[in-house]
Amino acid sequence: MIGVVTPDELLTTTRTVRKRLDLERPVPREVVEDCVRIALQAPSGSNRQTWQWIVVTDPDQRAAVGAVYKKSCETYLESQGAAGRLFAEDPERSKVQKRVHDSVAFLADRMGDVPVLVLPCLRVASGRLPSGNQAGMWGSILPAAWSYCLAARARGLGTAWTTLHLAYENEVAEILGLPEDVFQTALIPTAYYTGDTFKPAPRQPVSEVLHWDRW
Known part of the structure; x- marks a missing residue:
């Protein structure tokens, strides 16, 4: 059931949810289909609409994808670019980063238990990603994927x-039986969340990131 939420509230409180995903409560198929139906209203390059959506609910399939994700996430968590190692010189920001780091590790251990895993994909006619500018290509699926989240x-x-998981994209493609001309964009675990709601996150002031006319 859709709650009463203003557009601004929706846009500022759609947060990344890891520790608060309810792993026990089933998500009805029709709810996921509704979200994808909304997502298909997003723009795409030349109105091609070459998106494809893989929704994984089978326990064995979820476990297999989750195992690949965990393997990749373990490498990430040990890297210098991991969330918990960033902004170490800023004590307040560092606290936030460490919480993010912990939540990433938490989800890595449970990805295969999330009731629904959604993989927005893009079908490329040539079966090969272009060597040049890819912004337009990915721009034909990323708005739809974010609309799904909203x-x-x-x-x-x-x-x-x-x-x-894209570090092992071919392994996941084999698990899901994807054709060679279908490329994965993201992995979006989906579940009802625990607690009441979410609030906007701290962000930089607009004055620090907005440039008018030139840098």
Whole structure:
């Protein structure tokens, strides 16, 4: 059921949900289909609409994808670019980063237990990614994937946008039986969330990131 939420609230409180995903409560198929139906209204390059959506609910399939994700996430968590190692010189920011780091590790151990795993994909006719500018290509699926997250939030579902599994994209493609011309964009675990709601996160002041006319 869709809750009453303003557009601004929806856009500022659609957070990455990891520790608050309810792993026990089933997500009805029709709710996921509604979210994808909303997502299909997003723009795409030349209106091609070459997106494809893989929704994984089978326990064995979820476990297999989760195992690949955990393997990739373990490498990430040990890297210098891991969330918990960033902004170490800023004590307040460092606290936030360490919480993010812990939540990433938490989800890595449980990805295969999340009721629904959604993988937005893009079908490329040539079967090969272009060597040049790819912004337009990915821009034909990323708005739709984010619309899915917003639609899920409006229905009381939590999501997390992650791409860590793409380090082993071919392994996941084999698990899911993807054709060679279908490329994965993200992995979006989806579940009802625990607790009441979410609030906007601290962000930089607009004055620090906004440039008018030139840098």
